[in-house]
Amino acid sequence: MIPVNRSEQSTKEPLFPTCADLNPPFFLKPTGIQTVLASAKLRALGKNPMVDVAHEVVLTTAEGVRLLGYVSRQPRPHNKGLAILIHGWEGSSNSTYIRTTGRFLYNQGFDVFRLNLRDHGPSHHLNTGLFYAVLLDEVFDAVRQICAAEEGKPVFLAGFSLGGNFALRIARKCAQEPIENLKQVVSVSPVIDPDKATDRIDDTRLILKYFLKKWRRSLSVKQGLYPGRYDFSSLMDVDNIREMTERLLARYSEYGSAREYFKGYTLLDGDLATINVPTIIITAKDDPIIPVEDFYDLHTSDATRLLVQPYGGHNGFLEGWRLNGWYEKVMMEAFLKVA
Incomplete structure (x- = not known):
């Protein structure tokens, strides 16, 4: 367990579990x-x-x-x-x-x-x-x-x-x-x-394949429901999450880049x-x-x-x-x- 940095303003110690650390076979x-x-x-x-x-x-x-x-x-x-x-x-x-x-x-x-x-x-x-x-x-x-x-x-x-x-x-x-x-x-x-996490996903072939498949499927469902509003065809042949994110944001958001977007929930x-x-x-x-x-x-x-x-x-x-x-x-x- 990593020690927690303490806030000077906190006065009450909450109760936490005492389970032993994970030790899998x-x-x-x-x-x-x-x-x-x-x-x-x-x-x-x-x-x-x-x-x-x-x-x-x-x-x-x-x-x-x-x-x-x-x-x-x-x-x-x-x-x-x-x-x-x-x-x-x-x-x-x-x-x-x-x-x-x-x-x-x-x-x-x-x-x-x-x-x-x-x-x-x-x-x-x-x-x-x-x-x-x-x-x-x-x-x-x-x-x-x-x-x-x-x-x-x-x-x-x-x-x-x-x-x-x-x-x-x-x-x-x-x-x-x-x-x-x-x-x-x-x-x-x-x-x-999320900026680092995206790079990690893009650099790990099996995980990247998993997320690309699921995201493409999700976008296809959305486009099918709102064909007059969305056209994701330019995203479907992209082979990494970062570039897909860049293209989606450029067309359907106010964010100038994926890095700017990621900062919003870092x-x-x-x-x-x-x-x-x-x-x-x-x-x-x-x-x-x-x-x-x-x-x-x-x-x-x-x-x-x-x-x-x-x-x-x-x-x-x-x-x-x-x-x-x-x-x-x-x-x-x-x-x-x-x-």
Whole structure:
């Protein structure tokens, strides 16, 4: 675990979990294995009572943006609270790591709300505008609405990869606009510097192929729904994420470059210093997408704990032959301590 830089203004030490560090068996230590298996469908096989009882919810924000989610309620009244899960870029509420984490928390007695970011999952039709990672307000508003509907019951937020970046920005925004019953935030493999992360993706052939395929599919769906508004044909033959981003921004945004756009959701230096919601950041030294060095210079508050694991890849952190996520136990212990 990496020590946390302390804020002089923080006076109360939050409760954090005491789980032992991840120590996977030898066959799960390779970063490639961890990263691939994080999204492998075989991990989501079997019964999933969370999915079985899920109900679709469409949230409309103050700006008229509509976001799709699925809520799964326990069959009996309880006081454990509700966990909001946010997927990564080009993932969805149906991504393996969301389904498995949600199943674990649901089986432990929590309600679960799986939130889709704009243009993710089957939600492209809900908004004419495109998804951009800088659009924090609509996600914050959705989380606030979900929390308000719980009428004071504890709510917890967990995000993965880009969803982890959103989770950290939501925690930071709570310093100015508190959400009283948001009790804990967990951020797994969060994007800290998207400019570096994009280069990492473009330099890793298997990961690049994965994201190109999913992004092209997503853009094709959007164009099919709004053919008079969008024409992404000039993007489809591009073989790297950075150039695709440059071309998309040039035609459909006010950003002058990808680098300018990335700055809008970069989290460096003191960007997390004002967080006052108990927050846990989980990352791995062998993450092939997010450089671990990005975390060493973070200046965080007493409300934030950084857990750097030697293994785990990106969104993996699998600890045994059952391919369970180590971070699930961290989440459960953290949620129970602050509920």
